[in-house]
Amino acid sequence: MTANENIEKVIDESRQGNPLALEKNKDNSRKLYIESYGCQMNFSDSEIVASILAKEGFNTTQQLEEADLVLVNTCSIREKAELTVRKRLEKFNAVKKINPGMKVGVLGCMAERLKSKFLEEEKIVDMVVGPDAYKDLPNLIQEIDGGRNAVNVILSKDETYGDVAPVRLNSNGVSAFVSITRGCDNMCTFCVVPFTRGRERSRDPQSILEEVNDLWEKGFKEITLLGQNVDSYLWYGGGLKKDFEKASEMQKATSVNFAKLLELTAKAQPKMRIRFSTSNPQDMTLDVIETMAKYVNICNYIHLPVQSGSDRILKAMNRLHTREEYFEMIDSIRKIIPDCAISQDMIAGFPTETEEDHQDTLSLMEYVKYDFGFMFAYSERPGTMAARKLDDDVPEDIKKRRLNDIINLQQRHSLFRTQQHLGKTEEVLIEGPSKKSNAHWKGRNSQNIVVVFPKENYKVGDFVNVKINECTSATLIGEAVAHSKNN
Ligand code: SAH
Ligand code: F3S
Numbered sequence: 001m002t003a004n005e006n007i008e009k010v011i012d013e014s015r016q017g018n019p020l021a022l023e024k025n026k027d028n029s030r031k032l033y034i035e036s037y038g039c040q041m042n043f044s045d046s047e048i049v050a051s052i053l054a055k056e057g058f059n060t061t062q063q064l065e066e067a068d069l070v071l072v073n074t075c076s077i078r079e080k081a082e083l084t085v086r087k088r089l090e091k092f093n094a095v096k097k098i099n100p101g102m103k104v105g106v107l108g109c110m111a112e113r114l115k116s117k118f119l120e121e122e123k124i125v126d127m128v129v130g131p132d133a134y135k136d137l138p139n140l141i142q143e144i145d146g147g148r149n150a151v152n153v154i155l156s157k158d159e160t161y162g163d164v165a166p167v168r169l170n171s172n173g174v175s176a177f178v179s180i181t182r183g184c185d186n187m188c189t190f191c192v193v194p195f196t197r198g199r200e201r202s203r204d205p206q207s208i209l210e211e212v213n214d215l216w217e218k219g220f221k222e223i224t225l226l227g228q229n230v231d232s233y234l235w236y237g238g239g240l241k242k243d244f245e246k247a248s249e250m251q252k253a254t255s256v257n258f259a260k261l262l263e264l265t266a267k268a269q270p271k272m273r274i275r276f277s278t279s280n281p282q283d284m285t286l287d288v289i290e291t292m293a294k295y296v297n298i299c300n301y302i303h304l305p306v307q308s309g310s311d312r313i314l315k316a317m318n319r320l321h322t323r324e325e326y327f328e329m330i331d332s333i334r335k336i337i338p339d340c341a342i343s344q345d346m347i348a349g350f351p352t353e354t355e356e357d358h359q360d361t362l363s364l365m366e367y368v369k370y371d372f373g374f375m376f377a378y379s380e381r382p383g384t385m386a387a388r389k390l391d392d393d394v395p396e397d398i399k400k401r402r403l404n405d406i407i408n409l410q411q412r413h414s415l416f417r418t419q420q421h422l423g424k425t426e427e428v429l430i431e432g433p434s435k436k437s438n439a440h441w442k443g444r445n446s447q448n449i450v451v452v453f454p455k456e457n458y459k460v461g462d463f464v465n466v467k468i469n470e471c472t473s474a475t476l477i478g479e480a481v482a483h484s485k486n487n
Helices: 003-013 019-026 040-054 079-098 108-114 117-121 134-145 193-197 205-217 241-246 249-253 258-268 286-294 311-316 323-336 355-368 385-389 396-419
Strands: 030-036 058-060 069-074 103-107 127-129 150-152 175-179 222-226 273-277 301-303 341-348 372-377 425-433 440-444 450-454 463-471 475-483
Touching (some): 030 040, 040 058, 040 108, 040 134, 040 175, 108 117, 108 193, 311 355, 355 396, 450 463
Parallel strands (some): 175 222, 301 341
Antiparallel strands (some): 440 450
C-alpha cells in the first residue's frame, strides 16, 4: 500500500463522526471562503462545493480574514497556474497567524495531481480533495475538525453532480454555467486534464434541463453548457463514454448526443441565450453546426482550439485531425453560419517544433482569422505522454518569440473581425456596468464580443439592440437603439 492509499484508508476507517463538529455545524455560523483558478469548469465546480457545504451550515464570505474554512480550487494545466496557487497558500499562511482556527483545503486538479504529497509540501494545507470527491466533503471536514488531515482523491466513473443544485457564486444574475460532461478521454499528449479529471462521463439530460429551467425562473438570461469536450457528450442511461458500444439497442436508440442536447436546451427556453464550451475539432459534427443555425437563441460562437497548424505537431499532440480537415470544418461553419465567431487555443513551442511548424501555425491563423484566442507557451506537465516521451527541447526564448508572433497576429485578426461589426445593429445582453465608465453598460453580442454603450434607461439582464459605432481589437462601442424583440 502506498502512503496515499494508507492515508485514504485511515480516513475511511475513522469516519465515525465527530459530535463536536456536528454541533458546531448546526448553528449555521461557519464561514466559507472559496477561491477558484483555471478553467470555467473549476468555477462551476466551486458552485457545487458551495452548495454541498451550505447544507453543512457554511455560508460563503468574501472576507478571507473571517473565514473558518478556506478552499482553493486549483488548476494544473501549466506550471504557472500551480505557482500562482502556491503563492496564494503563502498568503493564507499569513492570515492563519491572525486567525489560527482557520482550516485550509485544496480542491481540483492540483489536489488530484499531488494527492497527499500536498500535505507534506504545504504545511498550511489540512485537506486535499479531488474533483470527483466533493460529496465526501462533509466527512472530510469532520476529520479536520477532529484535528486530523483529510484526503480524498478517488476518481469516479459516474459522478456528474447532476443532483446538486449549484449555489451561484459572484453571479451577475444574468449568465451562468451548466456543466454537462466531466473528465476527458482525448489524451492530448501535452494535457494533464485526463489524469486530474478522469474518464469522460455525461450528465443526465433531464437534470441539465431542470437546471436550465430553474435558472430561467430565477431571472438568468444566458447559459454556457460546459465540458472539457462538449461535442463528445453522450447520454445513454449513464456510464462511461467508452462503454457506449456495450449498451443495449434500446439505450442506443434513445441516446442523446450533443446536437440533440443543444436542441433540447434551445427548445426548453427559447428566449434564453445558449452557449457552449469547449469544442474539440475531432469530435465536432455537422449536426451541431446545423442545430446552431436552426435556433436563434444558440449563440453564433464556437471556441474551437487547434493548438498548432502543423500536421506533424498535431500528430505528436495526439490531436486526431489534420490541418486540412480543420479547414474543412471551418469552411462548413462559415457556409452554414456566415457570421459565426470562432476562437482558438494555441500552444507555442511544443517539443520538436521547428520554425517551419511555427510558420504553419501562422498560416493556419491567416486562413481562419480567428475572432479571438487563448495562447500559451508549452509547459511540460509531469506524467503526460509528452513529458514521458519527448524532450522539452524548444528553448524558452524561442517559445516566447513564437508565442509573441502568434499573439501579435491574433491581435490583428481580432481587430479585423471587430471592424466587421461597425455600422451594424446587434442584439446585446446587458451583464453589468462597464469597468471603465459607470455611465456605460457592458454586455456581449451573439459572437461573444464585449459591447459597451451609454446606460440610458436600460437595465442589467435586458436584451438591447445596439448600433456599433467604434471598435478596438477587443471591444465594440455603440449606442442603444431599442429593446430587442427577445425582451
Ligand atoms: N478541452 C479543454 C482544454 C483544456 S486546457 C477546455 O475545455 O478548454 C485549455 C488549453 O490550455 C488547451 O486548449 C491548451 O491550449 C492549453 N494547454 C493545455 N495543456 C498545456 C500545456 N501543457 N502547456 C501549454 N498549454 C497547455
Ligand atoms: Fe486536454 Fe485535449 Fe481533453 S486539451 S482536456 S486532453 S481535449
